[in-house]
Amino acid sequence: MLRSNWSAVRQSGAETHKEIHSLLQASVSVLFHKQSSDRQDGVRNEDSFKRSVLGCRLWIRTNILTCNDIGSRRFIKATLMEMGAMTWKSRFSSRHMLWLFCLVWSTIEAQIRYSIPEELKLGSVVGNLAKDLELGLTEIYERKLQIASESGKQYFGIDLGKGELVITDRVDREQICSTVVKCTLTLEAIIENPLQMYRVEIDVQDVNDNSPFFLNNQIVVNVEEARTPGARFRLETAKDPDINSNSLQSYALSKNEYFVLSVKNKDGTKIPELVLEKALDREKQSTHNLVLTAVDGGTPARSGTTAIIVRVQDSNDNSPVFEKTSYKLKLPENAKRGTVILTVKAKDADEGINSELIYSFEPITPASIQNLFSIDPENGAVTVKDDLDYELVNSFQFEVIASDKGASPLEGLCSVELEILDVNDNAPEIILKSLPKPVREDAAPGTVVALIGAKDSDSGDNGKVKLSIQPGLPFTLKPSISNYYALVTVSTLDQETFPKYTVEIMAEDSGTPPLQSKTQISVEVLDVNDNHPVFLQSSYVIYVKENVNAGNVLCTVSASDPDQGENSKISYSIIDSQNQGISVSSYFYINSENGSIFSMHSFDYEKMKVFQLRVQAKDHGSPSLSSNATVHVFIVDQNDNAPAVIYPSTFMGSVSHQRMSRSVKAGHLVTKVTAVDADSGHNAWMSYRLAEATDASLFSVTFHTGEVRTKRSVSEQDDSSQRLLIEIKDNGEPVQSTTVTVDILIEDGFHEPISDFTHKHTEPEKKSSKITLYLIVSLASVSLLCLLTFLVLLVKCARGSRGGSSCCVRRSDSEYKNPNRNLQIQLNTDGPIKYVEVLGGDMMSQSQSFGSYLSPMSEFSDFTLVKPSSTTDFTNTLSVLDASLPDSTWKFESQQVSRDAQSV
Known part of the structure; x- marks a missing residue:
């Protein structure tokens, strides 16, 4: 029937709420029909399980409107079919399967809020956290999904293979939440890259796993025989750690003819009272034995019993009466031990021993209260016995009994309500949700470095915490979710100046006086290639002698880079350029590692006197940075050129021919030898001397100018042909020299002055002298x-x-x-x-x-x-x-x- 109904729904493609509801009803009907054939002794458990199923079905009916996913309906069908196929031998696990079914449905609706029953087995799946956070399985490892519990104890863990939240420790609601009705465990799911945090709440539902119990196995009640019917005797209250319907619901008294049971409900607590229905006769029966049974509302119900011994005594007919039926007061949590906070007073109208009173806590007062407070049995003074802690318990409520000392003691009762006032006695706690990661020095302002939280166990202003860091750092704290702050950058970083920062985080609450706590974290700055190499000199000057062999180290350039690692490694190179049409790189080579510059050829000063190199230093960063320096190479002249004669010209032969009149006087300028030297400086200074001559007494050569002059007048005996060998030397080291031969032909009457011309042209000579004067001026x-x-x-x-x-x-x-x-x-x-x-x-x-x-x-x-x-x-x-x-x-x-x- 179920299969046919489901097929019909799928074939029609119907997804309406009404059809889904009908499908669920049919599935549950099959389940009940399946169980009708079980044995008769399982009827009670069957009814209990049926109620659970009906309750879940009602819940599904209420919430089914939110589900439009056909996959979810398939899951519902499969779950109910599996439950229907089970025997009653697995009723308990079936009930847990029903809870798991409701859990899955709740997760679909509430997303990162789960609900689980207590006492699930270790390894049980709470929910697929990765799916709810929209994380893929690979992202679980890459973004380092992790959870942390605010309570300190880790009840849950993450299955990294599936992304499921699983139970890792026993979840006992009574141990975790005690009597609190709503029991919620709060987790924090943290993922990185980028850093995010989610709040996960897990509601722990109660399971009827505890039976009601009495503190004492028997209760003794002393009843005077004079008491009239209707008298009430308070009995010990049973305890049940479970809550709601699983907690204590009712009491039952064994059958007898003298007493009936009355249950009074006070502030949600059911207090049993023994009511005298028929007058007692001590002579007839002095002791009555009864059984009191406490029953909870679980399915199946649990119970506990205690014996009641009623002893019939003689009269003590006045009970003690307190001055006040209730006391209310406030007490700071830092109250010292021994402080008297209250003194209760009661009176008894009887006389003698029946009026003497003893003060004590009501028998059902929790041991936790009796450990913190004490009552003086004689005067009723309530004293602080141990240290109080507002963060653990902020209020107490208990009852004080005054019993007389009569043969049949009577009791009086008053209640005490004690409110604990918070004191700023807890320093803030700094929580590092993620360790600070190294940050690049070129990180933009606003980059998140770490996530930091703060917690203070105090309440009110005492629990408000403010975080701060020391000034002067390129970081700031930016408020994030809840009490969390993000440590972010506010300015650019410089790894070369500050490779590492120590950030001191200070937390201070708003109490009076405020309490503080500090912690330090280290933030490492990663290097980025943001510095150009820097040469020690912007330009270099090198002097190199010409004609020096190739392969010599001319100089070494050096650059430095303040970056780190590969970013600081430098390679050197020469930027090729043309110098008078010649490639510079053909003359010079640089070692790329140490910057040493080598010559590749010898140099000729007369061809090239200076070179200008551009050397580049480039680091190994990505992208690489570079800088340039200029190297001026000056070629130093060497005396490698001999003087060259340019006058007199010997172009047509090796000898220069000159003519001279025989009538010249001493000091006459015959000719001038002019020479040049391709070298420069001292190497180009030249001197002239007469090396050989036909008649050395007739001619002389000026040492510096090379002028050839007569030393005396020419005589008739002097040969008409004179040959002079003139040597020209430079001033270099070693000395270079050359020679020139000058033939002088002495002629008679050559340019001889004529007396007649002189006499006839006296006036022209005067004019000529004037011209000479003008020329000299x-x-x-x-x-x-x-x-x-x-x-x-x-x-x-x-x-x-x-x-x-x-x-x-x-x-x-x-x-x-x-x-x-x-x-x-x-x-x-x-x-x-x-x-x-x-x-x-x-x-x-x-x-x-x-x-x-x-x-x-x-x-x-x-x-x-x-x-x-x-x-x-x-x-x-x-x-x-x-x-x-x-x-x-x-x-x-x-x-x-x-x-x-x-x-x-």
Whole structure:
């Protein structure tokens, strides 16, 4: 029938509430029909189980409207069919299956709130927590799902393979919640990446697993024979740890003719009383034995019994009476031991021993109250016996009995209600819900580092907790859910400055006086490649001699990176560039690990005087960072070039031919030998001497200028053909030299002055002398102007050098070329020879060159203008500032000087 009903529903696709309800009714009917054939002795248990099923079915009927999932209805069907197939030998487990069925349904409705019966077996499934949190099975491991109990004891655990919440310890509702009706265990489910926390509540339902019981196996009741029917005698109350319907429900008294049982309900507690129904006759029967039975409302019901011994005595007919029937007072939880909090008073109208009173706790007073308080039996003073704790119990209610000392003691009763006042006696507790994780130094502000909670067992303002951290840190505490705070970043971090932070967390409650607690956590900062390598110098200067063999270490550049690990490892390289059309990398090599720069070729000063390298330092971070430094390599000149004669020209042969008149006087300038040296500085200083001569007494050669002059007048005996061998040496080490041969032909009457011409042209000679005078004055003026210009430029450049900037005295950029200048003056003050070279036009073009050689060894400064010559071969020599020489070579540039020089 069930299968056909279910098939009909599925085939029709019906999902209405009415059809689902009908299906459930049919399923339960089958279940009851199945059990009707069981044995007769199981009827009572069958009825009990049937009531449980009907109760669950009623609950399902009420809540079925919330379920539209066909999978849930299949689960209901399977569960009820399984229950219907069971025998009554497994009634108890069937009842638990019914509870589990209700549990699953409740979970579907309430999500992360579960309800379970107590005393389930270890390993029983409470619910699929991972599914309710919408977590996949792989996320359970990756996000580290874990649970924590607020009570401290762990009753539950997580099956990481399925994500189910299972029972790991015995769940005894009576032990956990005592008499509290609603018993809830609170768990905290925590997952990471990102960090989240959920509150999980588990309601523990009571199971009738305890029978009612009496503290004493027998109760003795003393009754005077004079007592009239209707007299009441209070009996001991039975106890049942269960709650609601499973708790104590009723009492039953064994049959007798003198007493009946009356049950009084006071504040939810059922108190049995023995009521005298028929007058007693001690002579006829002095003792009556009765049985009192306590029964709970569970299914099946449980019971407990105690014996009542009624002893018939003579009269003591006045009971003690208290001044007040109830006492109410308040007491702070920090009350010291021995403090008298109350004194109760009672009176007895009898006389003698029947009026003497003894004070005590009512027999059913819990032992926990009797351990905290004591009553003086003589004067009724209630005293604090042990330390109180508001956080454990915040109120007490008990009864005090005053009994007389008569033969048949009578009792008086009063109640005491004691409210405990909270005192701020518990310091806040700091709870780390997650250990702080290392944070990257480039983490954005607001990054969560840790989740921190606070708890205070006190109540009210005493339990309000505020968290704080020490100032000056790049972190702050941001309130989160409940009493939890998130430790987040508020500014950027710098691993190089602070690789690790120690954060001191302080918790303070709002009590008076406030209590505090502290704890420390460490936050590690992870390095990020955020620092460029830094060279020790922004530029390097290297001096290398020309003609040195390749493979030598020229210098070592070094850079540092404050980052850590791979981010701080540095590799060096040369950024390739062109220097006069030549690749720099073809001349130099750098060791990528230590920055050592090697030469790959020997250098020629006359071809290339300076190199400019750009060295790059790159770290191994991702992405990598780099920085550059400039390396200036100056080639130091070596004396590897011999002087070259440029005048007189020997282009047509190895000997230069000159003519001279025999009538010349001593000191006559026959010719001038002019030579140049491709080297520079001292290596380019040249000297001239007469190595060989046909007649050494006739001619002389000026040491510095190379002028060939007559030493005396030519005589008739002197040969008409004179050969001179002139040697030119430079000032280098080793000395380089060259020679030139000059043939001089002495002719008679060559340029001889004619007397008639002299006499006839006296006036023209006078005019010529005037022209000579004008020429001398012009040359002197030009010389003075050049000297003044030189001095002005020198003073101006000296001032500029003091100001830290360069004006007219500077190193030439771009390989020391300046095509925009028309005149260049080069002064060299090295050694004993002082000279100035005036170069006109572009350095790389055919320029006019004027050399002035000033000899400090003579009394007169000779100024010689030489024929224009080509400076193409010496461009680089004049374009580089040779800082390695004792005295610097300076280059002066002026358009005005250029014009003056050209005018000369």
